[in-house]
Amino acid sequence: MGKEITSRAEDYSQWYIDLVKKADLAENSDVRGCMIIKPYGYSIWEKMVQALDRMFKDTGHENAYFPLFVPKSFMAKEASHVEGFAKECAIVTHYRLKNAEDGSGVIVDPDAKLEEELIVRPTSETVIWNSYKKWIQSYRDLPILINQWCNIVRWEMRTRLFLRTSEFLWQEGHTAHATSREAVDETLQMLDVYANFAENFLALPVIKGKKSESEKFPGAVDTYCIEGLMQDGKALQCGTSHYLGQNFAKAFDVQFTTKEGKLDLVWGTSWGVSTRLMGALIMAHSDDDGLILPPKLAPIHVVIVPIFKNDDELKRVSEKANQLAAELRRLGLAVKFDNRDTHKPGFKFAEYELKGVPVRIAIGPRDLDNGTVEVARRDTKEKKVMKFDEVAAAIPKLLEEIQANIYQKALKFRNEMTTPVDSYDDFKKVLDEKGGFLLAHWDGTAETEAAIKEETKATIRCIPLNAPAEEGRCVYSGKPSAKRVLFGRAY
């Protein structure tokens, strides 16, 4: 008791927040809009970081680190960029505090005003392109393929654990190239990396696509994204990859000498994913008993719970449990043997289900007599008794099965929740009664997009890259359209 969480069906939002807190992932900080990521939540993030970092390195990227502060003048250089971020920036104006003369506490020392204000980075394009100007002279200096793991601050009006917080952790890749073709290829390559990560690690099927003009990144020529669908039928943007063209090169005057001896502006990309992926992971797979973690991202693969009445039984059970744990660890698995005598087995079962540990093994006196253990999988809740000697060998395969099953389940849901619609009435009806993704024709204008958003709160999530050409008429204006785009209500 007391650990129960709100049911998904009752209030999805509340269920999500409850789950984040009860599973010990994160909590609201006393600092406005900020989040404290607790050890268990952070260990899942670390697994994501490890997997992504490997994928970045495998595609030729290196990590580096740039300053937290952006001089205000840097921000001013790219007009659409500043327009996009101006409203959500935290700004450092002073560098010193002092005690108030009337003893009322600490105040900002008015004498310590900065000549030029510093913006706490909402993203690092400007700082990094300022460096790229110094680093690039010749085509021989290109490409530059850099990634940065860091925190950024965006002063959002309303925040929500993991999905939108004032400060969040992310990675941002920033590349510079000699040709447009190369930069476009990089943009699409990283989109693929994100999609692969989402599908193979998060077990979340995503739709790759391009953002409409009004939804694209401030300063980008094209923004590509991966869109996932959550269990309440709302869309979540899980990652973006931007083709910057020569916009930032122009703003920061980054030119290079080509092979032919001519001067040209360099071509750029940037791409990022954030701790929002934690939100995606939770909302895509969890059930009313708690998290369901894909084994590839689970900090603990297998938990062993001993069942015992007294010290003697614990000792006998522990011997077997440790033996099994050692075998599993030899196979490269993260195993926890929870031999606490302060909690009962039932409590532990519930706790590890809440935390989404993929496999649980229970060993008790009965098993000692029979030479067995009880193996339970989190995703389906199935339990079966297995021979002690055969368990260790069977677990890696079981984990693979779980990973695949979680993905298949999410895929099935996504497919069922993706509806082609051909009239505006159907559009509104499906949106309200079913939710999910809608595939509809759109006339390509910002006006229509804005009107639909205004009337239904649905936005164009993306123009899918793999959408087949199909003649049709815009659901809103009736004007001709060449392919369907993806609509949905989003987080």
Place this chain on the structure above:
RNA sequence: CGGGGUGUAGCACAGCCCGGCUAGUGCGCUACGUUCGGGACGUAGAGGUCGGAGGUUCGAAUCCUCUCACCCCGACCA
């Protein structure tokens, strides 16, 4: 910034309208005992500036004024 709401034990809340003895309940916490194969139970106990300041009153968690903080809805949101 507009609309609404909430501040009472570590957490969740009741009490407030209609002022009155020592401020309650559940979870959690501590001790002991019985339990232990799906979130145990019993007994005893600890824990409170009732968000803050001022006012009305014989008496304020309760009424009045001011103030602070947080939450929700909207606007905003690579």
